[in-house]
Amino acid sequence: MTDLNRTAIQEGTDMTVEKIEIDTLVIGAGQAGVAMSEHLSKLGVPHLVLERNRIAEAWRTKRWDSLVANGPAWHDRFPGLEFDGLDPDAFPAKERVADYFEAYAKKFNAPIRTGVEVKKVERNAGRPGFTIETSEGVFEANRVVAATGPFQHPVIPPIAPKDERLHQIHSADYRNPAQLPEGAVLVVGAGSSGVQIADELRRAGKQVYLSVGPHHRPPRAYRNRDFCWWLGVLGEWDAEAMAPGTEHVTIAVSGARGGHTIDFRRLAHEGMILVGLTKAFNDGQVTFEPNLTQNLAGGDENYLSLLDAADAYIARNGLDLPEEPEARNMLPDPDCVTNPILELDLMDAGVTSIIWATGFKLDYSWLKVGAFDENGKPRHQRGVSSEPGVYFLGLPWQSRRGSSFIWGVWHDAKHIAGHIATQRKYAAYKDADQRDAEKVSEIRDAKKESVA
DSSP states (O other): OOOEEEEEEEEETTTTEEEEEEEEEOOOSSSHHHHHHHHHHTOOEEEEEEESSSSSSSHSSOTTTBBOSOTTTTSSSSSOOTTTTTTTSSSBBBHHHHHHHHHHHHHHHHHHHEEEEEEEEESSSSSSSSSEEEEEEEEEEEEEEEEOOSEEOOOTTTOOOOOOTTTEEGGGGOOOGGSSOSSSSEEEESHHHHHHHHHHHHTTOOOOEOOOOOOOOOOSSEEEEEHHHHHHTTTTTTOOOOOOOTOOEEEEEEEEEEEBBOOOOHHHTTTOEEEEEEEEETTTTTEEEEEEEHHHHHHHHHHHHHHHEEEEEEEETTOOOOGGGGGGOOOOOOOHHSSSSOOOEEETTHHHEEOOOOOOOOTTTTESSHHHHBTTTTOOEEEEEEEEEEOOOOOOTTSGEEEEEEEHHHHHHHHHHHHHHHHHHHHHHHOOOHHHHHHHHHHHHHHHHHOO
């Protein structure tokens, strides 16, 4: 539902451009923007979605070639559509995920305009709403939803060496092993992206050094249930805040090759060299924190705690699920753990590439409103901004742990759409005097029509 109002405005002295008015403008047509559009459509809110590329473009061109979803098809989807022709327990390839969102948008005829870049959003002075400057003209909207997600600008930390002998890229720019030069690779960051890329490079014959920081590593599956199911029934997806001290803890989970539990010791026994958190670079030498054993132990503790919680849930509810005692078996520590490398000469080790799997930062520089704290992070409550009329969607922990997942953003969008619909009802209210004036105007207009 769009309900656009178009007017011509004078720009400068010679040129007239079109101004488009709409109640709600959604910026971004990834999973967040598509979910937002569905809920607004259901509530009858006139809206338009602007996307500078294609629908779900990031899934097609901002990921490595072999990437699959980290959750199974039955879980990582919207409620209104399944992955056609795919085993529910399979992990969809990135192209299938992008196709899914395109199909979903077509399902309810989402009002999406692609190829439109939003350059600036400003609040109107002395009148409601916002003026939005884009590559395709000027828009005005009563409300703006920033649905651009959290993965906007890759972050490479300032410790990265300025050494022309090294081929350095962020994980966002990694596609496949063939793009790297001959030689060993240092992968910095062992969350889901870093460990999957490191494993792919090792399988391609590369010598890989993997820098492992604090992490959680849930079992891919346990007692015939995927970890997504376990987090659901245990209430973990609905946790509303991170546990204290886990703000910098990454999650290591993978759907690659049919899905498997990340086991850093196994990777090391298969030839990968594990090192601790990367500390500094100096004259071709890289130093690592002496915390590899501690980081692995933290991951083990997280892994075992989920097994304990799952066992307790099964016993409490009398479920008939097969026992899996071997899941608690741990491989012996490999040599790189018992004798950790604290300093490495990159050239002597044959390292020619560094892949920085070190996350992303937000960029709302185009949103010129007072909706951010001193660090540039959105101030919001479940996506409803501190700046009236501005909303955020697709942020990690926006309302709960599950907000980062496909189904989670769908539920967050439903909440925001409800807020927008409620605000529209208040704005449409007319008091008795206004209602009487409308009646008088209607009678006057009717008399004019009868005379004519």
